[in-house]
Amino acid sequence: KIIILDFGSQTTQLIARRIREQKVYSEIHPFSISLDKIKELKPSGIVLSGGPCSVYDADAPHSDPGIFELDIPVLGICYGAQLMLQQMGGKVEKAEKREFGKAELTIHYTAGLFAGLETDKPIHQVWMSHGDRVEEIPEGFAVTATSVNSPNAALRHKTKPFVAVQFHPEVAHTVIGNDVLRNFIFGICNCSPEWTMHSFIEQNVRAIKKKVGSDKVICALSGGVDSSVVAAIIHRAIGDQLTCIYVNNGLMRTGESESIMRFFKEKTKLKLIDINATDFFLGELDGVEDPEVKRKRIGLGFIKIFEEEAGKIGGVKYLAQGTLYPDVIESVSFRGEAPIKSHHNVGGLPEVMQLDLIEPLRELFKDEVRELGLELGLPEEAIYRQPFPGPGLGIRIMGEVTAERLNILRQSDVIVLEEMRRAGWYRKVWQSFAVLLPIQTVGVMGDGRTYEHVIAIRSVDSRDAMTADWSKLPYEILGEISSRIINEVRGVNRVVYDISSKPPATIEWE
Numbered sequence: 278k279i280i281i282l283d284f285g286s287q288t289t290q291l292i293a294r295r296i297r298e299q300k301v302y303s304e305i306h307p308f309s310i311s312l313d314k315i316k317e318l319k320p321s322g323i324v325l326s327g328g329p330c331s332v333y334d335a336d337a338p339h340s341d342p343g344i345f346e347l348d349i350p351v352l353g354i355c356y357g358a359q360l361m362l363q364q365m366g367g368k369v370e371k372a373e374k375r376e377f378g379k380a381e382l383t384i385h386y387t388a389g390l391f392a393g394l395e396t397d398k399p400i401h402q403v404w405m406s407h408g409d410r411v412e413e414i415p416e417g418f419a420v421t422a423t424s425v426n427s428p429n430a431a432l433r434h435k436t437k438p439f440v441a442v443q444f445h446p447e448v449a450h451t452v453i454g455n456d457v458l459r460n461f462i463f464g465i466c467n468c469s470p471e472w473t474m475h476s477f478i479e480q481n482v483r484a485i486k487k488k489v490g491s492d493k494v495i496c497a498l499s500g501g502v503d504s505s506v507v508a509a510i511i512h513r514a515i516g517d518q519l520t521c522i523y524v525n526n527g528l529m530r531t532g533e534s535e536s537i538m539r540f541f542k543e544k545t546k547l548k549l550i551d552i553n554a555t556d557f558f559l560g561e562l563d564g565v566e567d568p569e570v571k572r573k574r575i576g577l578g579f580i581k582i583f584e585e586e587a588g589k590i591g592g593v594k595y596l597a598q599g600t601l602y603p604d605v606i607e608s609v610s611f612r613g614e615a616p617i618k619s620h621h622n623v624g625g626l627p628e629v630m631q632l633d634l635i636e637p638l639r640e641l642f643k644d645e646v647r648e649l650g651l652e653l654g655l656p657e658e659a660i661y662r663q664p665f666p667g668p669g670l671g672i673r674i675m676g677e678v679t680a681e682r683l684n685i686l687r688q689s690d691v692i693v694l695e696e697m698r699r700a701g702w703y704r705k706v707w708q709s710f711a712v713l714l715p716i717q718t719v720g721v722m723g724d725g726r727t728y729e730h731v732i733a734i735r736s737v738d739s740r741d742a743m744t745a746d747w748s749k750l751p752y753e754i755l756g757e758i759s760s761r762i763i764n765e766v767r768g769v770n771r772v773v774y775d776i777s778s779k780p781p782a783t784i785e786w787e
């Protein structure tokens with residue numbers, strides 16, 4: 278495996294993904310990881326990520342320079358490169374000119390990182406983003422590539438397996454990025470491409486069996502891809518020792534979960550308890566308008582029902598959860614963010630019920646979970662389903678949630694999804710949905726005045742939901758959605774499109 282030490286770059290996760298795409302396992306650790314821990318991990322290579330600081334700042338994050346004595350290959354990227362060179366005796370200073378964006382790289386050395394690439398012409402487009410540069414090269418190092426503003430754009434140690442690049446090989450704009458990473462992991466670290474979803478399943482099935490023994494496990498099935506994949510892999514490991522509980526909170530989309538439930542009931546032998554708690558949840562939400570109160574009530578209601586059902590099963594020791602890798606990565610301190618909304622999945626349950634957790638997806642990114650789902654035989658339609666929040670339509674109805682308002686939103690939402698699918702856009706965007714606003718506006722229908730609800734359409738592009746941009750949907754799709762909603766959904770006379778990005782807006786409206 279390759280480990281990545283994180284110095285706070287926006288693209289640290291991308292490094293891990295790019296390496297995994299080469300079928301080599303990689304994981305991210307904080308820059309402050311101890312030497313002993315690194316030795317314990319036995320990595321075949323170490324990558325030092327980029328980061329927002331300057332290596333010469335008093336409080337700049339430094340990893341233990343002892344990593345250069347471990348006989349393990351090291352690749353430094355941007356900040357990581359500067360840190361490596363500084364720790365080995367070089368000098369880094371503020372550059373006269375910041376270099377940001379695309380640059381042309383000239384390679385002078387075609388072994389090591391640049392094996393197989395063309396030399397001596399400024400032809401390789403790379404992505405740069407730095408305000409400092411290496412002014413003095415430490416002893417033992419030689420320059421392997423240059424750009425106009427970076428005479429030391431890439432370096433190698435002449436006798437040891439240490440390489441450094443000022444540019445970012447992990448971003449798509451660096452055309453030779455994959456070549457560089459491949460040369461590092463296969464050429465310099467001697468890894469072999471063995472990390473596949475097939476091997477992942479085998480390993481995990483074994484590990485789950487061992488951990489669980491003859492105990493019982495429960496899992497909250499939501500209809501989304503993560504919990505479906507969790508259920509499928511655990512079921513493969515321990516069969517009927519797993520019970521899945523599906524709680525219908527009455528805030529689901531039309532047909533959203535039914536199709537997955539049908540799949541699990543018809544196509545698998547999964548033990549599944551299906552609870553309809555619509556009335557309970559609508560009761561809990563009666564008269565509630567505040568978004569945080571809504572979220573809390575829905576979350577607590579879920580815990581209550583889940584706990585009751587689990588109590589009936591008896592003797593449960595584990596709770597299975599679909600935690601993904603981005604939630605696990607220990608973020609380095611200068612990136613600590615306060616929670617903006619209290620997200621609900623099954624948070625709170627393990628403490629309340631004193632259950633241990635099983636989180637088979639902890640090491641995976643979303644796209645890897647999808648791959649895993651396919652390998653486990655889940656239907657494509659389930660795997661490529663857009664994310665849907667735990668509190669469901671409850672946080673897409675501004676103001677009070679009532680059966681009548683849910684009905685209006687559901688009908689509008691079906692139309693959004695139908696039209697997105699029909700136009701071939703459903704999978705192109707991260708999420709697309711309708712939101713019911715708490716206001717009414719004036720319209721004219723036939724000869725009469727109307728005074729009815731407004732539906733907002735939200736569609737966003739995103740990689741991981743941390744940031745998002747509004748989708749540039751063709752006007753034709755928006756037009757079709759609008760006229761269908763206004764014509765087909767009683768009580769709506771106006772449709773608007775949300776053109777805010779995240780940040781500063783969020784994806785959901787509440």
Ligand code: XMP
Pocket residue numbers: 618619620621622664665666667668708742779782783784785786787
């Ligand atoms: P926001 O609105 O915070 O949403 O930009 C980011 C992503 O998270 C989803 N979301 C949730 N998912 N429980 C969930 O499981 C929640 O409470 C929750 N709230 C938001 C949202 O749909 C988007 O994909």
